[in-house]
Amino acid sequence: MAGKWTGGIVTGTNGDEPPTVEEWVPVTVPGRSTAFTGADGPIAYRTTFADPRRFSAERTRLTLRGAYGRARVWLNGTLLGEHSPYFVPAQFDFDPQETNELLVVCEPLDESGAGGIYGTDAVPAETGVPGIWWGVELQVRPPTFVSSLAAVPRLTDDGAEIEAEVTVDAGEAIDDAVTLSLRPEGFRGGGSMERVAVRADAGERVTVSKSLEVRDPSLWWPRGYGPQHRYTVRAKVGEESAERTVGLRTIERDEEGLVVNGRRVRVRGINRRPSVGEDASEDVRRAIDANATLVRARGHVPSSDFYAACDEAGLLVWQDIPLAGDEFEFDVDRATALLESIATTYGSHPSLAMYGIRDDPSEPFADPLGSGTLAKLRFRWRAWRASGGHADADAAAVAATVPDDRPVVSVAGQPGLDPAAAHLSPGWRYLEADDVDWLLERYPDLGRVVGDVEAGSLSDTAESSDPTSIPGLDASILERRADGVEASQTVQAATLKTVVEALRRHGSGILVAGTLRDAATGGGVGVLSADGTTKPAFDALADAYEPVQAVLDGPAEPGSVGLALLNETSERVDTTVAWRAGDEGGEISAVADAFVSTPLETVEIPSTASELTLEFAVDGRPVRNSYRL
Numbered sequence: 001m002a003g004k005w006t007g008g009i010v011t012g013t014n015g016d017e018p019p020t021v022e023e024w025v026p027v028t029v030p031g032r033s034t035a036f037t038g039a040d041g042p043i044a045y046r047t048t049f050a051d052p053r054r055f056s057a058e059r060t061r062l063t064l065r066g067a068y069g070r071a072r073v074w075l076n077g078t079l080l081g082e083h084s085p086y087f088v089p090a091q092f093d094f095d096p097q098e099t100n101e102l103l104v105v106c107e108p109l110d111e112s113g114a115g116g117i118y119g120t121d122a123v124p125a126e127t128g129v130p131g132i133w134w135g136v137e138l139q140v141r142p143p144t145f146v147s148s149l150a151a152v153p154r155l156t157d158d159g160a161e162i163e164a165e166v167t168v169d170a171g172e173a174i175d176d177a178v179t180l181s182l183r184p185e186g187f188r189g190g191g192s193m194e195r196v197a198v199r200a201d202a203g204e205r206v207t208v209s210k211s212l213e214v215r216d217p218s219l220w221w222p223r224g225y226g227p228q229h230r231y232t233v234r235a236k237v238g239e240e241s242a243e244r245t246v247g248l249r250t251i252e253r254d255e256e257g258l259v260v261n262g263r264r265v266r267v268r269g270i271n272r273r274p275s276v277g278e279d280a281s282e283d284v285r286r287a288i289d290a291n292a293t294l295v296r297a298r299g300h301v302p303s304s305d306f307y308a309a310c311d312e313a314g315l316l317v318w319q320d321i322p323l324a325g326d327e328f329e330f331d332v333d334r335a336t337a338l339l340e341s342i343a344t345t346y347g348s349h350p351s352l353a354m355y356g357i358r359d360d361p362s363e364p365f366a367d368p369l370g371s372g373t374l375a376k377l378r379f380r381w382r383a384w385r386a387s388g389g390h391a392d393a394d395a396a397a398v399a400a401t402v403p404d405d406r407p408v409v410s411v412a413g414q415p416g417l418d419p420a421a422a423h424l425s426p427g428w429r430y431l432e433a434d435d436v437d438w439l440l441e442r443y444p445d446l447g448r449v450v451g452d453v454e455a456g457s458l459s460d461t462a463e464s465s466d467p468t469s470i471p472g473l474d475a476s477i478l479e480r481r482a483d484g485v486e487a488s489q490t491v492q493a494a495t496l497k498t499v500v501e502a503l504r505r506h507g508s509g510i511l512v513a514g515t516l517r518d519a520a521t522g523g524g525v526g527v528l529s530a531d532g533t534t535k536p537a538f539d540a541l542a543d544a545y546e547p548v549q550a551v552l553d554g555p556a557e558p559g560s561v562g563l564a565l566l567n568e569t570s571e572r573v574d575t576t577v578a579w580r581a582g583d584e585g586g587e588i589s590a591v592a593d594a595f596v597s598t599p600l601e602t603v604e605i606p607s608t609a610s611e612l613t614l615e616f617a618v619d620g621r622p623v624r625n626s627y628r629l
Contacts, residue, residue, distance in 0.1 A: 001136040003047045005029040010042040010105060016079045018103055019044060030066065030132050032276050037126040042069070042107040045132060051096045052140050059141045059171055062102070064090040066134030066303060068118075069106035076100055085322070085338060086133070087301035088345050093169075106130030114334070116322025117273065117299025122472045123519040127274055134303045142240055143171030146178075147205060149242040151233040151348055153214075154405075160217035160248050165209045166235045170200035179236045182212045185245060187229055190215040198237070219261050220247030220350040222293055223314030224547065225570075226261075230311065230350070247311060247350030253407035255448070256595075257509025258316075258353065264595060266568040268545045269294030269318065269512035271452055272302070273472070273519045275530060280306035284313050286528060287516060290538060291545035296451065296512045299324040299359055301342060310351035318409075318451075318512065319346070320356040321398075330358060335398045343403070354407040356451070358395040360423065362386065364416045368477050369430035376438065379415075379430055383443070386416030412451035415443060421451035421510070424503075427495035428455045428477060434555045436502040447506045453499045453513035457492035457535060458485045458523035472515075472524040488523070493536035494628065496527070500544040501551045504566050505597045514541055543625050550577045550590070550614040553599060556627035558607040563600040563614070567592035577616045581629070582609030590616065605629065 007027035012020035021044050027033045029045055036043050052060060064071065068086040072079065075094050083090035108130050109115045118128030147169040153162045166178050177195040184191065196210045218229035230247045252259045258267055270292045272283060280303060287295050294316040297306075301322055310317050321338050323330070339355065346352050364386035369375045392411045399410040412421040424446065427433030440447045456473045467475040482488040500513045514537065518524030521531070527538040543549070547569050553562035567573045577588045577600065584606050592598040605612055614625045 001047075001049070001138045003049055005045055005047045007033050007036065007043060007045045007131075009036065009039045010044050013042075018074045018077055019105055030135050032126060032129050032133060033131050034126040034129060034276060036129050036131075039129075042105050043130045044103060044105045046101060046103045048099060048101050049138065051098050051100070052138055053096065054140075057143050057171070059143060059145065059169070060094055060096050061139045061141065062092045062094060063137040063139065064104065064132055064135070065137075067104065067106060067132050068128070069108055069130035072105045072107070074103040074105075085301075085341055087303075087322075088341050104132060106132070114323065116301075116320070116324045118322075120299070120324050122299070122324075123273055124276070124471045127276055127519065134305070141169075142238070144174050144237060145169055145240040146235050146237055146242040149233065149235045149244050151244040151246050153231070153246045153248050153348065155217065155248060155250055160214035162212045162214060162231065162233055162246060163209065164212055164233050164235065165207060166196075166198075166242075167205060167207045168198050168200065168237055170202060170204050170206065173200065173202045174237075175199050176237060178208055178210075180210055180212060181234045181236070182214065183232050183234070184218065185230045185232050187218060187227070189218050189229070189231075214248065217248050220249045220311075221314060222260055222265055222316055223288065224293065225263065225265060225314075228312060228314045228350075244348060245308075245311070246348045249350050251353055251406060253354070253510075255509075256507075257449075258407065264570065265293070266547075266595065267294045267316065267510040267512075268292055268568075269296055269316070269510075270527075270541070271296045271298045271512060271515040273298060273515055273517070273526075274300050274302075275517065275519060281309045282532070283516060284309040284315055286532070287315060288313060290516075290527065290542045291547070294318055294353065294512065295516070296320070296356070298356075298452075298515075301346075304346070307346055307349040307351055311349055315351060316353040317349075317351045318354050318356060319352055320359055324359055330361070330392075330394045332394050332397055335394075336401055339398060339401065352406065354409065355399075355402055356409045356412055356421070357398050358392060358411050359451075360413045361392060361395075361411060362417065363414060365414050365425065365429045368474075368480065371432045371435070375431055376435070380442070383416035386414075409449065409451065415439075415446055419451075421449040421512075422446040423452040423454065424450060424499060425454040426499055427491075428481065433495045433498035436499045437506075437554075440502065440506045444506075447503050447508045449510040450503060450508055451512050453496060453503075454525060455492045455495040455514070455537070456523065456525040457482070457488035457537065459518060459521065459529040459535070460485060460533065467523065470520055470522040470524060472519045473522075478523075489536050492527075493540040496537050497540040497544050498556075500541065501549075501566075504544070504549075504568070505551065505553065505564055507597065513544075546623055546625075548573050548575075548592075548618045549623060550600070550616055550625055552612070552627060556612065556629055558605045558609065558629060560602050561605055561612075562602050563588065565590045565592040565598045565600055567598070568595060570594045573618060575616045575618060577614055579603055579612065579614050581605045581612040584609070
């Protein structure tokens with residue numbers, strides 16, 4: 001919706017009457033108006049527009065996408081309604097005048113934890129400024145039109161079907177039929193067409209449904225496992241139509257990870273935190289560059305553009321409920337309602353692979369631990385002390401409401417909480433990165449499903465920043481680990497590489513490590529800076545996530561060191577690994593069956609070497625891994 005917008009801080013309210021704003025300033029809508037960061041109270045946004053209709057019988061509808069906070073909408077002084085949550089499109093039908101004033105007020109969420117990650121110090125305050133983040137659309141429709149279309153795909157014993165539910169808004173009496181058509185997108189396949197009768201009196205809104213059969217269905221696969229086939233469902237009444245694009249696939253979780261379309265899939269993921277200038281397609285592209293097969297939307301719900309990009313790219317999504325923090329009482333009813341809204345809004349996207357219910361309910365390792373034997377004893381003590389009473393029945397109750405078409409993680413958190421997905425921080429919050437093998441041997445369940453591997457660093461803009469003021473970065477840990485930009489980035493890269501490779505050697509089925517980009521300038525836990533600049537950790541993670549990779553089976557140091565070949569493909573790999581360290585080197589024949597870590601020969605690294613490199617080829621494609629010694 002083009003036009004000039006102004007915004008201002010609400011200074012007074014009067015029930016259903018428009019609020020008072022003392023000062024209006026130019027703003028950009030959609031987007032985040034950072035000028036209002038830290039404002040105490042609701043933010044108002046207004047614009048004017050002319051009657052968009054050509055004929056008086058036409059209908060008008062306003063759609064807001066990403067209206068964050070409690071949104072209240074006035075048109076020409078009349079309250080159209082209220083709306084939340086932000087990730088569900090807000091739609092209002094209205095009768096326009098010759099000239100119209102639209103006023104949208106977004107009020108901050110006042111319940112603790114209700115804003116998800118936006119209510120925590122993991123992201124800058126400007127990231128969660130109430131406003132219209134994603135889009136404003138003004139639609140002009142005929143008297144009778146397709147108001148909404150939902151399409152739910154499912155595989156059956158005989159093939160597949162898509163259950164289409166169509167809502168028709170009848171401005172005039174109608175006795176007709178909705179034409180439903182199905183077509184494959186970008187590939188050869190069977191389409192179909194059905195008609196379903198629709199009858200309504202003038203002013204009625206009716207819903208009809210019909211199952212569309214998919215003959216010889218072509219499936220949607222995660223990236224690297226097959227093509228991303230999708231189908232478009234179209235509902236038409238008269239000349240008016242609506243479309244939805246869906247994918248056909250099944251997804252299950254067992255003891256070894258995810259199974260998609262009956263086939264084992266190894267999940268190698270990365271966390272995503274929201275940012276002021278977020279670009280859905282760019283984030284998807286960079287995640288793929290890092291060899292990730294999944295993105296975890298941690299503590300927030302991304303836009304529909306993000307999901308569409310993941311559908312197209314074959315990138316899986318782990319979607320958290322947007323409730324976060326350890327300082328609030330978990331509201332089962334609110335969590336259940338949010339989960340239902342997410343499923344309704346995004347459930348037809350094949351990329352939506354799994355749900356997360358509760359994130360970091362408590363922090364037994366908020367105070368960092370050092371390294372060595374004494375630190376291991378303290379780690380065990382904290383983990384033992386934290387384990388009592390943290391079987392999160394509330395999260396389990398919400399998880400039980402999830403349909404069986406998608407896996408669910410009830411609790412993701414730190415060791416000691418008996419989490420369904422572990423957050424691990426060796427080499428950062430506690431111990432050293434090399435202690436990850438001890439950790440996994442002592443607590444083997446921690447490696448089955450991992451929701452985060454944490455390590456942070458400063459960015460190149462940090463010279464003018466105070467580390468203690470950088471959201472999402474614990475300055476006290478940073479001070480202990482490294483001094484300065486270059487050193488911190490080196491430590492971050494080495495930590496992620498060491499822990500991720502160890503988790504792969506130990507057979508982690510679902511592994512999410514690191515965060516895609518810093519939430520703020522100056523630094524953070526991202527492998528990219530806030531502006532997208534690559535940190536060394538990005539390449540380190542990309543190497544560690546190679547589907548087939550040769551790795552060290554122990555610390556990177558001179559002496560006798562074992563090697564291993566990781567194979568997370570469904571095919572047997574037969575290759576030759578060439579290694580070099582200083583003036584020494586050689587070749588090792590390596591064979592690894594599907595989805596296993598195979599030990600290789602031991603190599604002798606001379607004390608004079610500063611780097612070890614491992615090189616081999618898979619199907620003619622060169623793969624390289626390297627270690628600083």
